[in-house]
Every structure is written in structure tokens, then in C-alpha cells.
Amino acid sequence: MNRRLFLATIASLPLLGEGNGFAISNPRFADNPFTLGIASGDPDANSVVLWTKLAIRPLDLDGGMPPADIDVTWEIATSDSFTTILKSGKSRASRLLGHSVHVEVDGLTPDTWYWYRFQAGDATSPVGRTRTMPLASAQKTAFNFAFASCQHLEYGYFTAYKQLAADDNDIVFHLGDYIYEYAASEKRQRRHTNAKLFNVTDYRIRYNQYRMDPLLQAAHARCPWFVTWDDHEVENNYAADISERKGMETPEFLIHRANAYQVYYEMMPLRRTSIPRGPDMLLYRKAKFGNLAELLVLDTRQYRADQPNGDGLAPINDATLSPKQTMLGVTQREWLEQGLKASTGTWNVLAQQVMMGMVDRSMGPEQKYSMDQWPGYAGERMALAKFIQENRIRNTVVLTGDIHTNWVNDLRVDDRKPELPVVATEFVGTSISSGGDGVDKPKILDDLLKENPFVKFHNQQRGYVRCRVTPTQWTSDFMVVDQITKEGGVVTKRASFVVDAGTPGARSV
Numbered sequence: 001m002n003r004r005l006f007l008a009t010i011a012s013l014p015l016l017g018e019g020n021g022f023a024i025s026n027p028r029f030a031d032n033p034f035t036l037g038i039a040s041g042d043p044d045a046n047s048v049v050l051w052t053k054l055a056i057r058p059l060d061l062d063g064g065m066p067p068a069d070i071d072v073t074w075e076i077a078t079s080d081s082f083t084t085i086l087k088s089g090k091s092r093a094s095r096l097l098g099h100s101v102h103v104e105v106d107g108l109t110p111d112t113w114y115w116y117r118f119q120a121g122d123a124t125s126p127v128g129r130t131r132t133m134p135l136a137s138a139q140k141t142a143f144n145f146a147f148a149s150c151q152h153l154e155y156g157y158f159t160a161y162k163q164l165a166a167d168d169n170d171i172v173f174h175l176g177d178y179i180y181e182y183a184a185s186e187k188r189q190r191r192h193t194n195a196k197l198f199n200v201t202d203y204r205i206r207y208n209q210y211r212m213d214p215l216l217q218a219a220h221a222r223c224p225w226f227v228t229w230d231d232h233e234v235e236n237n238y239a240a241d242i243s244e245r246k247g248m249e250t251p252e253f254l255i256h257r258a259n260a261y262q263v264y265y266e267m268m269p270l271r272r273t274s275i276p277r278g279p280d281m282l283l284y285r286k287a288k289f290g291n292l293a294e295l296l297v298l299d300t301r302q303y304r305a306d307q308p309n310g311d312g313l314a315p316i317n318d319a320t321l322s323p324k325q326t327m328l329g330v331t332q333r334e335w336l337e338q339g340l341k342a343s344t345g346t347w348n349v350l351a352q353q354v355m356m357g358m359v360d361r362s363m364g365p366e367q368k369y370s371m372d373q374w375p376g377y378a379g380e381r382m383a384l385a386k387f388i389q390e391n392r393i394r395n396t397v398v399l400t401g402d403i404h405t406n407w408v409n410d411l412r413v414d415d416r417k418p419e420l421p422v423v424a425t426e427f428v429g430t431s432i433s434s435g436g437d438g439v440d441k442p443k444i445l446d447d448l449l450k451e452n453p454f455v456k457f458h459n460q461q462r463g464y465v466r467c468r469v470t471p472t473q474w475t476s477d478f479m480v481v482d483q484i485t486k487e488g489g490v491v492t493k494r495a496s497f498v499v500d501a502g503t504p505g506a507r508s509v
């Protein structure tokens with residue numbers, strides 16, 4: 001009943017994306033309005049989303065922008081010199097969407113690189129590079145991408161993005177924790193400028209602060225991204241409409257969630273299909289890189305059941321095995337299964353948030369698992385692995401973020417049973433900055449690996465993962481940064497793992 005009342009209230013609010021009718025078509029800005037850079041995302045074979053957001057003073061209320069919509073023009077060209085402009089058009093930076101601009105440019109050529117920029121009044125944006133995907137039928141021989149997650153700004157610098165932006169990636173996945181919602185803390189390298197997030201304005205200022213980072217801007221400018229969220233884009237360890245705060249009622253939390261989702265949409269290069277409706281927003285979606293890879297981007301936060309067993313470390317018990325204990329929700333789960341069955345890709349990639357490997361985190365005879373991760377939803381987790389096995393889904397690779405550490409896991413229907421066949425491979429990428437400098441090998445590493453023989457690699461430095469995919473082989477490079485608490489850290493390749501097509505499971509190279 002509470003939820004219905006809440007939805008009735010939301011329905012009376014103005015629709016997102018509808019302007020107030022008053023637009024400035026030829027503004028004159030006192031300062032550069034393109035302080036947040038540009039981005040592109042969600043390409044398919046013929047179209048891509050171009051993004052920017054106007055903010056003269058990004059850390060001020062409304063970004064220092066006037067309370068009106070502003071006309072913005074965009075251009076897309078075959079080179080960064082913009083001598084041949086292929087397409088251009090007008091869009092609008094809507095005040096109701098924080099003066100963000102989302103343009104879905106269509107009619108493009110498959111498998112092609114483009115350059116784009118925006119203009120508002122007499123101001124011109126930085127130039128971004130983007131690309132379309134190959135046609136689904138294209139016989140591609142190589143697909144290069146990176147995945148990243150967890151960029152708590154206060155812990156240090158986004159040095160990993162400097163290398164990521166220098167790499168030759170076709171796309172980048174961001175797997176969540178793009179921002180953190182916490183208030184400023186003492187004695188860290190950088191500092192949040194506002195209090196714990198709740199209102200739309202709070203979220204806008206926080207995202208603006210993160211997006212002012214030049215290394216993050218450079219990484220967005222380099223190629224299109226597919227983004228998905230984890231918990232901190234709203235609040236730590238939330239589950240669907242349940243806050244982790246005791247006594248927080250569902251309607252109040254859904255207002256919080258609606259604010260957070262709205263600003264996530266504003267800040268990301270997402271398609272119209274992701275425009276939020278009140279507290280709901282469609283973020284799971286799929287893409288193809290020719291015949292080489294089917295890409296399934298998941299949302300493991302919006303539809304999940306509450307974490308069982310008090311959301312800590314606990315054994316896999318009846319609560320985790322209950323059919324009600326869903327991570328994906330029924331609709332997304334069916335969409336995923338249909339997508340995997342219909343896939344024409346040599347590789348099937350699940351780009352998602354929380355670790356699927358059933359890692360026993362309690363050293364010694366006791367077995368305990370993270371209830372916020374897939375083991376807290378062990379029934380659904382094992383059913384999904386069984387689905388992959390029984391339907392002979394080819395070459396499934398799971399990409400994960402969330403836990404600020406690197407892992408390589410061979411996945412079985414039940415990871416506690418090493419006698420079972422491996423059905424998929426999981427690469428968990430560490431954080432960009434969350435957690436500080438980190439360490440290469442934690443003290444418990446030997447015990448951890450002994451108790452979890454399906455874990456092939458674990459490391460606790462910062463960085464990202466770079467992947468090269470061919471018809472016969474998948475290679476993941478674990479790129480790590482020696483320090484992020486000071487600027488100028490050095491990025492090196494810490495380890496590389498290979499999966500051979502037709503043989504699930506990873507081997508070190």
C-alpha cells in the first residue's frame with residue numbers, strides 16, 4: 001500500500017525530459033560551460049549516445065547555470081579535425097535534467113570510429129572519440145575492452161584511467177560505484193564537498209565533483225562506455241526498495257532511490273530506454289560485438305531480495321537457497337536466460353557487479369560467505385550456472401567489480417565441489433581508487449587459496465582489467481597501480497590469464 005501511494009505521488013510530478021518551454025538558444029557564458037567533459041555510450045551497429053552536461057560552476061547549486069533550458073548543437077565527424085562533418089543537429093540541455101544532453105545519433109556505419117563535439121552559444125566542448133559496433137553477422141577477429149569499478153574519490157587519484165585511456169579499447173565497462181554517497185571524511189587525499197547524499201541537488205554536485213577529474217574525463221573521451229551501477233550510486237548495500245538504515249520506511253527510501261537514479265541517468269551516456277520513471281530505471285541491456293561477443297549488462301541491485309542472514313558473513317543455508325532469494329528478479333532472470341539461449345556470440349559476457357564465485361571467507365573449518373554477493377543468493381546462483389551448463393551456453397565469462405580486489409575464479413554449479421566440471425570463468429576487477437593503495441598479497445592469501453581451490457588469482461592493489469578477445473582465446477590483463485594516494489603512480493601488468501574457447505576456466509600465462 002505504501003508503495004502504491006508513493007507511486008501515485010510520483011505520477012503527479014512533471015515528466016523527466018520535458019522542458020519548461022523556456023529555452024535560451026544563443027547563450028553567452030561568463031565561463032566555460034563544458035567543465036564536465038563529454039562522453040559516449042551504449043553503441044549498436046548504427047547508433048551511439050553522445051553525452052555532455054553544462055555547468056559553469058560544477059560545485060554550486062544548479063552548476064551555476066540559469067534556470068532555463070539551453071539549446072546545444074552537436075557534430076559528428078570522420079576525424080578529430082572535423083573537416084568532414086557527417087552529421088550534426090540540435091539538442092537541448094534541459095534544466096529538469098540538470099542541463100545534461102543525451103543525443104542518440106543514428107544512421108551511422110557499423111564498426112566505424114567517429115569524433116564528436118558540442119557547441120552552446122560561443123563555447124565549444126572538448127572532442128570525444130566513439131565507435132559503432134560491428135554488425136551481428138560480422139566475422140570479427142579481435143575485440144579489445146577494459147572494465148573498471150569503485151572510484152571513491154577521497155581515497156586518492158584515478159591514475160588507472162591514465163593507462164586505460166592510452167590503451168586501444170573498443171569499449172569500456174564501468175561496473176558500478178562510480179561515486180560514493182558518503183559525507184566528507186577527515187585525513188584522506190581528496191575530499192567530498194557536500195554532506196551524505198539524499199536530494200537530487202546533492203547527487204548532482206557529487207557526480208560533478210567526480211566528473212571534474214581530468215583522468216576520468218580523458219577515459220570517457222577515448223571510446224564509448226557501457227555503464228551499470230552497484231550500491232553506492234544510491235546507498236551502501238541497499239536491496240531493491242530496502243535501505244540498510246534501520247527504521248527507514250520504504251516510501252522514504254524510494255524517494256531517495258528516485259533522486260539517485262535520476263542523477264545517474266543525467267550523468268551517464270544512456271539511451272532513452274533508461275530514462276527513470278520515479279524510483280524505477282531500466283539498466284539491464286545487451287549488445288553484440290559482431291559474432292565474437294554477446295554482451296549482457298546486468299543490474300543486481302534494483303530487483304534483489306534483501307540480503308539474508310543479517311547481510312554479513314554467513315554459511316550457505318536455507319535462507320540463501322530459498323526460491324524467493326533472487327538477485328536478478330524474475331523478469332531480468334528470464335531476459336538473461338533468453339538472451340543466453342539466443343546468443344550468436346562465440347563469447348558470452350555477463351558484465352555485472354557482485355562476485356559469483358562462492359568464496360569461503362572464513363579461514364579454518366568454518367565456511368562463511370558474503371551475503372551481499374551471489375552466495376547470499378546461492379539457490380539462484382547455482383541455478384544460473386546449471387542453466388549455462390545444461391543449455392551448453394558457449395564460453396561464458398563473468399565480469400565483476402564491487403570488492404576492490406582482483407580475483408580469477410573457475411565457476412562450477414557448486415563451487416564447494418571441485419569434482420564438478422567448470423562451466424564458466426569469472427574475472428573480478430579491483431577498484432580504481434576505493435580502499436587506498438592496497439597490497440599485492442594479503443596475509444591470508446595462502447589459506448584463502450587453499451580453502452578455495454577454484455580461485456586462481458587474488459590481489460589487493462588498485463587498477464583495472466584489460467581484455468583481448470579473439471575467436472579462439474580470451475586474455476585478461478590485471479593492470480595495477482603502485483600507489484594512488486599520491487599523483488603520478490605507475491601502472492603495470494601484474495598478471496595475465498587466458499581462457500581457451502571451448503574450455504571453461506582460466507590459466508595463468
Ligand SMILES: [Fe+2]
Pocket residue numbers: 150151177232402403404431434
Ligand atoms: Fe566499491
